[in-house]
Amino acid sequence: MGLRESPYASRFLGGLDAVVSSFLFPSYWLVSQLLALQQTTAEKQRQPCPLHALWVLLAGPLLLLPLLLLAPCSLLAFLVWLPLQAARRPFAYQHTPSPCPPQPCLLPGQGKAFAFVSANVCLLPDGLAKFSNLAQTQQRAQHIAQRLARAAQRPAPLQEPHARGAPSKQKYGATDSSPLGACRSPPPGDHRHVAVQMALDGGGEITAVFPPHADFLCLQEVFDSQASARLRRLLSPHYAHILYDVGLTGLLGCSALKLLNSGLFLASRYPLLAVHYHCYPNGSGEDAFCAKGLLCVQVQLGASQGQRIVGYLNCTHLHAPEADAQIRSDQLTLGLHWAQLFQDANQQPGDIVAFDVYCGDLNFDTCSPDDAMEQNHEIFTLYTDPCRLGPRKDKPWAIGTLMNYLEIYSEAVSTPEKMKRALEQAEGRRKYLAGPILANGAPDLSGPRGEGRRIDYILYREHPGPAELTTTVEKVSFITQLATCSDHLPMGLRLLVTSVAKPEEIDFVTIIQTRPALQAPKGPTMALHPAGTPAVPLAAVQELCCASRSAKASAFQQPFRRGVQNKGLPLGTILLSQPQRALVGESRACYKPCR
Known part of the structure; x- marks a missing residue:
């Protein structure tokens, strides 16, 4: 049975909620506009302080008066709204039939790549967004939705083998596009995307555009209902399944009155089988109200x-205040427990798990000394962080994802391309990314700033199961396309999931014909897989290795896989790895599969 779209089981309750919300909205908007009278750094540059003070004196009373007049009606609507939340499911679901459904994953096969994007988009009500030095929530929501939709329209990149030569001299890859104004659209049809050379163990790039054709979008801080509606309207043609308005509000389910939902927003190209939400019970301070x-x-x-x-x-x-490390650590522990309970409850016998991803804004980094408790949490033993080498140690190409909020509107980071160029330089990262902090929130000046605070994560893990699968990180992206529209850098992760053929399932081939220099002697043969690749006599390959003076011969020094007697092959039959097959192929021998 599919998911119900409405969070309410009956139309009556859904309609009542809509009516009550319409009575609450004017007061909600007026409070937001009162808070929005504070200025961002960009607004301070455009409007001198005396003029702004005059505007506050005029606009403040004009906003406060109707708020007071509406207070009795709003209070009555609020008293109806509170018990109504007891009947509400903690998420809403939008399903839009897609004319082009995604290609299903087939096993066994050549492998399937899945692309994930995680981003804190800071779509709060205008007044609350000002505390993060951001304004114009609705315009930013429109811009973000357009960028994500534009990326979803671009075709997925073709599968390419990883480079096996010397690494590139560039520390970071580059993705190019035409110059953009802040929060302005690029010229139609301008989707240039330059590929980057990746390290063998997965590398990183700084890119000015979202990865093309992402399969899953995991967004945080989509608190504003109008902003959420804009996202859904523009993303639904590309993502058939959207979860929004996630979270328990009111007095039920969590430890305190919740005035805002969780801010989580998930869009998927693939059908959703099961969904569950858990509210953290230990929020404190301002975080206790969401x-x-x-x-x-x-x-x-x-x-x-x-x-x-x-x-x-x-x-x-996760919980935001820096001093509350124990709260974040407890939330991580709860999250692991809930994720495992969810998987145990919804797994069916024989299920093949292609990926298990844990992502979001975790609000701790890998460089601040007072984040040691979270940096050493057990989540990093159960899940793999593709950017991490160990506690307080990231891979050389990883950078921070939290901006220095006072520098969001600086000219050097005012467009995606400018921000990309700035962050490719060490000096730019030191200036425009937030540096390590202490438990009290003050900057940590005792050590090096490193590459900035990376507080946004996409973790993954493999699952044992009936099919042996391997997961390879194809690309990790640090995305600058939301320049001036968020105080976070979105992250992208592309995973390649492939099936590993078991020895008893391999189609072996035998020699039919070889050139004279490689006539088959008596003795064990070397079998290559899968069917259609050549099989070469073991002695002939050894002879080829001895004659070779190139470094390629070292490929044969790798340990060979042995032991397939259950297929009736001679003792000593060997399976070649990819570099070994490539070397044998240079013998120009003529082979064809045995039928």
């Missing part, structure tokens, strides 16, 4: 011999 929690989703990716191929997404936003 329903931060963990959103767990099971998606249907395909089928293999009657078995479901599924994936798991866990999206979250």
